[in-house]
Amino acid sequence: MPNVKLSKSFGFVFAGLVALVWLVPVVMMLAVSFMPPNQRAPKFGGLLINGVSLDNYRTVFSDAPILRHLVNSLIIACSSVLLVVLFGSLAGYAFARLRIRWKETWFFLLISALMLPIPTMIVPLFQVNKTLGLLDNYLGLILPYAAFGTPLALIIFRSFFEGLPLEVEEAAKVDGCSKLGIYWRIVMPISWPAIAAVVIFQFMASFNEFVLALVTIDRNELKPMTLVPLMYSGQFMARPGVMFATLALITIPVLVIYVLMQRYLTRGMIAGAVKG
Amino acid sequence: MVVTRSSGAGFKPNSPRTRTALRWNWDFLFLIPALSLFSVFVLYPFCSIFFRSVYQWDGVNQATFVGLKNFIEILTRDYGFWLAMRNALYWAPITIVAQMIVGFALAYILTSGVPFQSIFRAIIYFPAIVSPIVVGIVWQRIYNPFGGLLSDIGAAWHIPALMIPFLSDPKIAIFSVIVVNIWQWTGYSMILYVAGLKTIPEEILEAGTLDGAGVFKRITRIIWPMLRHVHLTLILLGIIGTLQTFPIIYVMTQGGPNHATEMLPNYIFTQAFRLQAVGYASALSVILLLLALSLSVFQMKVFGSRFAT
Numbered sequence: 001m002p003n004v005k006l007s008k009s010f011g012f013v014f015a016g017l018v019a020l021v022w023l024v025p026v027v028m029m030l031a032v033s034f035m036p037p038n039q040r041a042p043k044f045g046g047l048l049i050n051g052v053s054l055d056n057y058r059t060v061f062s063d064a065p066i067l068r069h070l071v072n073s074l075i076i077a078c079s080s081v082l083l084v085v086l087f088g089s090l091a092g093y094a095f096a097r098l099r100i101r102w103k104e105t106w107f108f109l110l111i112s113a114l115m116l117p118i119p120t121m122i123v124p125l126f127q128v129n130k131t132l133g134l135l136d137n138y139l140g141l142i143l144p145y146a147a148f149g150t151p152l153a154l155i156i157f158r159s160f161f162e163g164l165p166l167e168v169e170e171a172a173k174v175d176g177c178s179k180l181g182i183y184w185r186i187v188m189p190i191s192w193p194a195i196a197a198v199v200i201f202q203f204m205a206s207f208n209e210f211v212l213a214l215v216t217i218d219r220n221e222l223k224p225m226t227l228v229p230l231m232y233s234g235q236f237m238a239r240p241g242v243m244f245a246t247l248a249l250i251t252i253p254v255l256v257i258y259v260l261m262q263r264y265l266t267r268g269m270i271a272g273a274v275k276g
Numbered sequence: 277m278v279v280t281r282s283s284g285a286g287f288k289p290n291s292p293r294t295r296t297a298l299r300w301n302w303d304f305l306f307l308i309p310a311l312s313l314f315s316v317f318v319l320y321p322f323c324s325i326f327f328r329s330v331y332q333w334d335g336v337n338q339a340t341f342v343g344l345k346n347f348i349e350i351l352t353r354d355y356g357f358w359l360a361m362r363n364a365l366y367w368a369p370i371t372i373v374a375q376m377i378v379g380f381a382l383a384y385i386l387t388s389g390v391p392f393q394s395i396f397r398a399i400i401y402f403p404a405i406v407s408p409i410v411v412g413i414v415w416q417r418i419y420n421p422f423g424g425l426l427s428d429i430g431a432a433w434h435i436p437a438l439m440i441p442f443l444s445d446p447k448i449a450i451f452s453v454i455v456v457n458i459w460q461w462t463g464y465s466m467i468l469y470v471a472g473l474k475t476i477p478e479e480i481l482e483a484g485t486l487d488g489a490g491v492f493k494r495i496t497r498i499i500w501p502m503l504r505h506v507h508l509t510l511i512l513l514g515i516i517g518t519l520q521t522f523p524i525i526y527v528m529t530q531g532g533p534n535h536a537t538e539m540l541p542n543y544i545f546t547q548a549f550r551l552q553a554v555g556y557a558s559a560l561s562v563i564l565l566l567l568a569l570s571l572s573v574f575q576m577k578v579f580g581s582r583f584a585t
Contacts, residue, residue: 007491011385018382019399022459025414026402028425032417044432045417045425087309094306101304110310113318115572117520119541120564123548123557124321124328127335132316147317150310179303208407210523211541215549229409230527240417247410258405262398 032244056245064232066249073224076141077206083146084153084202085195092157093183111151118148119211126215140216145206153198160194161187196264203257225250328558335554346559360538363450364518372514374458376507379465387473401463412527415456419443443529446536453528453537465510472506512575519568540564
């Protein structure tokens with residue numbers, strides 16, 4: 001069928017061109033970050049460089065405590081992931097299996113936070129953190145991230161649990177297992193696809209979150225990665241290579257998580273698509 | 277006891293009041309952790325915005341009750357606010373339409389067995405996982421009229437249209453930022469369309485071919501209408517996304533020049549954290565929340581709520 005072949009090669013060319021254009025900013029970021037520091041006025045915004053050097057990365061590691069910021073980000077992101085998985089699955093299990101009064105009302109109330117993203121609530125969230133003494137404290141980010149991440153987790157867990165066969169849980173119930181025991185020992189161990197989807201979403205959301213971090217964390221040694229480019233923007237202004245090396249370093253952790261867990265991404269996105 | 281309480285099938289009709297009371301005490305505990313986080317960091321802040329919006333307050337000193345003065349001020353003479361509204365009206369439709377068309381075209385091509393299709397998909401999705409801060413700084417360099425990528429291309433190939441100040445000309449700055457937003461999020465809509473396309477049964481597509489429908493007709497008459505739920509999801513996400521746009525504006529233009537790229541969250545941030553007008557910022561937040569909520573509720577009423585699960 002020549003027609004099919006023709007449309008396929010047209011499709012290949014079209015998709016290839018789009019992908020090429022899409023790659024330009026990424027390639028430019030890497031190119032500038034590997035630019036030798038003595039190069040002045042690189043061609044095409046730095047897309048073409050006259051040599052590769054690791055000097056910019058060396059400068060980042062020596063001038064900025066970048067690993068410290070990475071650890072801050074990881075502590076914040078991982079703790080909020082843990083809370084979201086735990087709280088979201090507990091509530092999701094209750095909504096899927098247990099009998100709760102006004103179940104759908106509670107459910108709607110809890111997922112309504114999807115309509116109130118963090119940037120729209122930044123003023124009162126800052127005030128709450130101030131009142132609770134959580135400014136300049138990891139918890140001032142961990143807890144709000146968990147609160148705003150729970151709705152999506154709740155939707156993913158509830159729909160996943162509802163799709164599980166009842167037999168095993170019934171058997172465990174007959175054997176005298178408590179509800180909490182069934183949830184923890186029977187249901188959670190077979191729910192890793194849902195857990196993975198929640199982990200990837202919550203990790204990326206809290207790793208990349210910006211505005212709450214900006215107003216909550218003032219002490220430099222507590223700042224997460226996402227604030228690093230602005231912290232050093234004055235210092236690195238005349239050295240775009242160093243700035244872009246920082247940007248590349250910020251991107252690596254999310255990229256790793258994405259590559260490791262992308263199989264579960266689509267599921268989470270489809271569940272997350274009710275967002276709104 | 278455990279058995280009576282646990283399963284729906286085995287209920288004995290003893291006193292209904294004790295039964296519900298027991299269930300409340302036990303099963304409801306599963307919701308307590310999520311609910312407590314929710315009350316402190318979602319519900320209370322939500323209510324407090326409304327409370328604070330009728331005060332004049334700098335965030336530190338005694339607040340003064342001013343009634344609806346903040347709202348009247350915003351709606352009648354706030355230049356920044358109305359520019360933010362205008363920009364939202366540019367932002368949402370342009371982003372949504374571009375992402376739907378490009379995202380769908382890519383999804384269609386990249387599910388049809390093109391060589392390297394999963395690599396192409398990964399490349400186009402990649403910007404969606406990158407921090408908006410990184411995206412903003414990289415694109416600033418692309419747009420830079422002095423030695424940026426576009427101006428260098430324009431200089432090399434004599435295209436004056438590429439040698440303009442993309443981010444500092446108030447007439448085009450907002451569109452320059454919208455392009456970045458489209459670049460970042462088209463991959464996301466593509467992935468949603470890929471998932472949607474996989475739910476369309478093979479036979480339906482084949483039946484169309486046998487009836488003599490060409491590729492174009494098959495797409496417009498059969499496939500596009502069958503992806504209704506994906507379109508609706510993308511519209512909803514696009515609107516919500518527009519109303520929460522912050523980091524990219526903050527990094528690229530700070531809402532400038534002279535509010536030309538102002539978006540509501542950035543304006544709220546400026547009022548609250550730069551001008552210390554916390555009451556005024558709360559009133560702005562109330563307007564933003566009411567917009568977000570009414571648009572969401574409107575969409576759910578019109579299209580049904582769990583349309584994408």
